[in-house]
Amino acid sequence: MNGSRRFLASFLPAAALCAVVALAALLFADAYLAQVAFLTGITVILVLGESFAVGNMGQLLMCQAGFYGIGAYVSALLEMHGMPPYLAPAVGITCGAVSGLVVGLAATRIRGHYLAIVTLAIGVIVEELLNNLQGITNGPIGLVGVPTFFGPLNAGNQADYIVVVWGAVIVVLGCLALLRESRFGWFLRAIRDSEAAAESIGLRIGTYQVATVTVAAAVAGLAGALYTNYAGLLVPDLFSYGLSAQILATAVLGGINSFGGAVVSSLVFNGVPQMAQVTAFYQYLIFGVVLIVMMQFAPRGLSQIGVYAVSLARRRLLGWGAGQPNAATVRRP
Amino acid sequence: MLAFLSSLFINGLVTGSMFMLVALGVTLFYGVLRIINLAHGDVFMVGAYMAFYAGTYLHLPYWAVVIVTMMGCAVLYPILDLLVFRRLRGSELGPLITSVGLSMALESLVQGIFTANAQAVPSPYLNNLVNIGTVSVPLQSLLMIPLTLVVVAALYVFLRRTRTGLMVRAVAMEPRVSQLMGVRPEYVYGVVFVLAGLLVGLAAATMAPELYVTPTMGVELTVDAYIVVVIGGFGNVEGAIVAAFILGLINSFVSGLGLADWATTIALALLVGFMMVRPSGLVAERLGVRQ
Amino acid sequence: MPTSAEAPAALRVCDLTAGYGAGTVVKGVSLEVRPGERLCIIGPNGAGKSTLLRVLSGLRPPVSGTVSLLGEDVTHAPPDLRLRRGLVLVPEGRGIFYGLTVDENLTMGSVAFPRTQELENRERVLAVFPVLRQFRNRLAGLLSGGQQQMLAIARGLMAGPRVLMLDEPSLGLSPQAIRELVASLEAWCAAYGTAVLLVEQNSSVALRFAQRAYVMARGEFVYAGDTAAMAADGSLLKYYLQ
Ligand SMILES: Nc1ncnc2c1ncn2[C@@H]1O[C@H](COP(=O)(O)OP(=O)(O)OP(=O)(O)O)[C@@H](O)[C@H]1O
Ligand SMILES: [Mg+2]
Numbered sequence: 002m003n004g005s006r007r008f009l010a011s012f013l014p015a016a017a018l019c020a021v022v023a024l025a026a027l028l029f030a031d032a033y034l035a036q037v038a039f040l041t042g043i044t045v046i047l048v049l050g051e052s053f054a055v056g057n058m059g060q061l062l063m064c065q066a067g068f069y070g071i072g073a074y075v076s077a078l079l080e081m082h083g084m085p086p087y088l089a090p091a092v093g094i095t096c097g098a099v100s101g102l103v104v105g106l107a108a109t110r111i112r113g114h115y116l117a118i119v120t121l122a123i124g125v126i127v128e129e130l131l132n133n134l135q136g137i138t139n140g141p142i143g144l145v146g147v148p149t150f151f152g153p154l155n156a157g158n159q160a161d162y163i164v165v166v167w168g169a170v171i172v173v174l175g176c177l178a179l180l181r182e183s184r185f186g187w188f189l190r191a192i193r194d195s196e197a198a199a200e201s202i203g204l205r206i207g208t209y210q211v212a213t214v215t216v217a218a219a220v221a222g223l224a225g226a227l228y229t230n231y232a233g234l235l236v237p238d239l240f241s242y243g244l245s246a247q248i249l250a251t252a253v254l255g256g257i258n259s260f261g262g263a264v265v266s267s268l269v270f271n272g273v274p275q276m277a278q279v280t281a282f283y284q285y286l287i288f289g290v291v292l293i294v295m296m297q298f299a300p301r302g303l304s305q306i307g308v309y310a311v312s313l314a315r316r317r318l319l320g321w322g323a324g325q326p327n328a329a330t331v332r333r334p
Numbered sequence: 335m336l337a338f339l340s341s342l343f344i345n346g347l348v349t350g351s352m353f354m355l356v357a358l359g360v361t362l363f364y365g366v367l368r369i370i371n372l373a374h375g376d377v378f379m380v381g382a383y384m385a386f387y388a389g390t391y392l393h394l395p396y397w398a399v400v401i402v403t404m405m406g407c408a409v410l411y412p413i414l415d416l417l418v419f420r421r422l423r424g425s426e427l428g429p430l431i432t433s434v435g436l437s438m439a440l441e442s443l444v445q446g447i448f449t450a451n452a453q454a455v456p457s458p459y460l461n462n463l464v465n466i467g468t469v470s471v472p473l474q475s476l477l478m479i480p481l482t483l484v485v486v487a488a489l490y491v492f493l494r495r496t497r498t499g500l501m502v503r504a505v506a507m508e509p510r511v512s513q514l515m516g517v518r519p520e521y522v523y524g525v526v527f528v529l530a531g532l533l534v535g536l537a538a539a540t541m542a543p544e545l546y547v548t549p550t551m552g553v554e555l556t557v558d559a560y561i562v563v564v565i566g567g568f569g570n571v572e573g574a575i576v577a578a579f580i581l582g583l584i585n586s587f588v589s590g591l592g593l594a595d596w597a598t599t600i601a602l603a604l605l606v607g608f609m610m611v612r613p614s615g616l617v618a619e620r621l622g623v624r625q
Numbered sequence: 626m627p628t629s630a631e632a633p634a635a636l637r638v639c640d641l642t643a644g645y646g647a648g649t650v651v652k653g654v655s656l657e658v659r660p661g662e663r664l665c666i667i668g669p670n671g672a673g674k675s676t677l678l679r680v681l682s683g684l685r686p687p688v689s690g691t692v693s694l695l696g697e698d699v700t701h702a703p704p705d706l707r708l709r710r711g712l713v714l715v716p717e718g719r720g721i722f723y724g725l726t727v728d729e730n731l732t733m734g735s736v737a738f739p740r741t742q743e744l745e746n747r748e749r750v751l752a753v754f755p756v757l758r759q760f761r762n763r764l765a766g767l768l769s770g771g772q773q774q775m776l777a778i779a780r781g782l783m784a785g786p787r788v789l790m791l792d793e794p795s796l797g798l799s800p801q802a803i804r805e806l807v808a809s810l811e812a813w814c815a816a817y818g819t820a821v822l823l824v825e826q827n828s829s830v831a832l833r834f835a836q837r838a839y840v841m842a843r844g845e846f847v848y849a850g851d852t853a854a855m856a857a858d859g860s861l862l863k864y865y866l867q
Contacts (some may be wrong), residue, residue, distance in 0.1 A: 133595045
């Protein structure tokens with residue numbers, strides 16, 4: 002397959018799925034479900050960024066919630082000082098990218114376990130700063146009365162919100178799929194698979210890592226800006242380590258580096274429980290247990306199960322094409 | 335002023351003792367199994383609930399609460415290992431990811447059983463104030479220091495003077511070669527999980543009376559433990575001991591300056607700084623972690 | 626008293642195949658080590674010698690074939706069981722514990738056995754490698770290369786092996802150090818009748834030490850015979866080691 006075919010193959014199914022979800026939400030959602038649809042869209046964006054970074058870089062980022070929080074707070078503060086809401090996404094992306102750049106540069110030479118710990122620490126630092134810089138963030142009480150895109154979500158504007166967030170999901174999907182199938186993505190995976198080999202052909206590992214962290218952070222910053230302009234209210238607790246853990250968990254459950262898997266897993270593990278009004282307690286329990294079980298038996302997540310199911314079905318029903326899962330696209334983290 | 339400083343100092347030692355007991359487990363996990371376990375603080379939390387249950391519902395005397403909690407954690411950890419980590423031996427990031435799931439599962443399970451309400455663990459020594467010079471400290475806190483010293487000495491003797499301890503160190507250095515000497519790595523891993531359980535159980539039983547026990551208390555402690563381990567050097571037992579007390583004192587003095595809110599931020603900044611500048615930690619590597 | 630012909634082979638390997646993933650590295654190798662015999666395997670880089678020893682020690686599973694030790698099948702036995710039955714590997718690159726002292730390294734050698742055996746063996750081993758005695762409390766990482774190799778072998782002997790497998794012990798050592806090592810090893814074998822399976826690149830050392838030799842190339846034994854004959858016919862050796 003050439004590059005553009007691979008791009009379409011990774012973009013189209015996931016984008017189609019997103020379009021279907023958005024359409025279903027537009028057609029059938031009541032006010033509550035519209036809210037769920039919006040928040041699930043935010044989750045998908047966050048998870049896509051994580052999945053892209055972890056999958057192509059082979060390193061864990063544990064501070065998506067921090068980047069998300071920075072995007073949210075900065076765009077909220079700017080809007081409270083008069084910036085029009087439609088600029089927020091650009092601001093969110095910029096803030097995310099800048100903070101990602103800073104973190105990436107600080108951690109240029111750090112990898113593996115160490116990078117996971119450093120990013121975890123950075124995520125917690127962001128949360129602490131949101132709490133402690135009271136003069137700016139208003140501390141634990143949070144920011145109230147942040148402008149929103151279309152006012153409080155209601156029957157009149159729910160379609161607008163859904164279109165905005167799922168539109169953003171599809172744009173993010175497109176950008177990440179492009180990146181993944183570009184030379185950049187190719188080099189990233191070369192580094193992931195063998196640092197020594199990549200270094201010997203002259204790839205600068207640190208530079209690629211910084212770029213990837215920046216991309217993931219920009220995506221999270223966008224999610225933050227979108228969230229701000231829907232919620233109108235921000236508290237530091239929204240951006241805790243727990244959220245980073247959930248984002249990582251959702252990405253892993255979907256299958257690292259599988260965009261379709263990221264969407265499905267966000268729907269299954271975040272959207273559906275909220276739809277069913279499962280309490281946060283059960284949602285957390287399900288997350289934990291499913292993550293443990295999945296890591297034992299199918300560490301490549303839903304995408305591995307999907308590939309397996311398809312090959313099983315082929316073998317059983319048609320008696321052909323019983324292939325191994327494609328090791329190039331689904332890979333154990 | 336002197337009284338104030340010395341109370342801060344004692345406070346720092348007490349906090350440092352707790353950090354040390356928790357961080358030793360984390361550093362042993364890394365040194366011997368090469369895993370990052372982000373659920374360690376949650377095992378502390380489960381231990382604290384064991385202490386709560388034993389003290390409040392079973393009405394055990396305090397010394398029995400301590401023993402029950404230590405034993406409970408020492409049994410719990412190998413079971414968790416069997417269920418959660420064992421299948422992922424040799425994977426670098428797999429155990430880390432699973433430990434995130436384990437942390438979530440433990441938190442919500444405990445919340446399911448005990449609710450999210452803060453609980454208090456009874457102890458007879460809590461209201462027993464001891465005067466040291468001009469400072470008065472609860473006996474409960476002071477208890478921590480000698481207990482910790484005893485435990486560290488015991489750990490040291492175990493690692494340095496027993497054959498099993500020798501095996502632990504050998505597996506940490508050269509797991510494949512140790513196998514050639516007839517050491518079964520799984521046996522050593524089991525020993526490490528039991529040790530980590532005993533240490534964290536002691537920390538939980540002795541600190542729980544001074545803290546409010548909640549299902550989410552573990553996360554913060556996990557983070558503290560990793561700060562200690564980064565400063566002390568991953569897998570480095572001596573380093574963890576030194577770093578725990580440094581962090582305890584920093585925490586105490588920062589709070590003493592009226593900056594309690596900033597203590598975590600400062601400590602975390604220290605972690606990031608260490609990782610950038612000196613990822614091998616303060617003290618030269620001892621347990622044989624290969625970079 | 627049974628004659629040596631009736632006694633079971635110390636180590637018997639039948640048609641052993643092994644490799645890494647898809648690549649087969651050892652292809653149907655058979656060999657026999659008689660009790661007390663000194664055997665060597667020589668061959669070029671990448672022939673599969675170390676892989677063969679890894680399989681024999683139980684660190685890697687074979688694909689097919691059997692391994693038996695003193696008449697007992699150990700094809701699927703874990704490393705610790707083989708060790709207790711008397712099969713010991715001193716791995717390539719020494720593999721001593723640099724962060725442990727010389728004494729602790731020796732203790733590790735017999736950690737799978739009762740402590741009484743440890744004390745007894747330590748005396749025996751130090752008698753053969755007297756140099757180590759003066760460094761007992763020094764970290765192994767601080768020893769010279771030759772001393773480290775002695776330590777590696779001494780640690781292997783601490784298990785009281787019936788069959789000792791050595792993987793390129795002469796690597797990186799000076800001729801003088803090699804001579805000392807061989808002398809110590811010969812003294813040990815003479816005293817305790819240990820069989821040795823020596824893997825070497827340095828064929829002159831190997832042929833002088835061993836009684837029989839196998840030449841291994843591309844995963845197979847391409848020649849077997851007495852070392853005396855091989856040493857005499859230098860062209861043969863040259864041919865196979867190309
Ligand atoms: N861990 C491994 N994974 C994959 N292939 C390996 C591994 N170890 C060795 N090999 C391959 O197996 C083949 C045989 O290696 P082995 O180490 O057994 O050779 P050797 O005869 O001991 O060589 P040398 O004399 O250089 O030590 C080589 O082609 C090597 O590349
Ligand atoms: Mg070799």
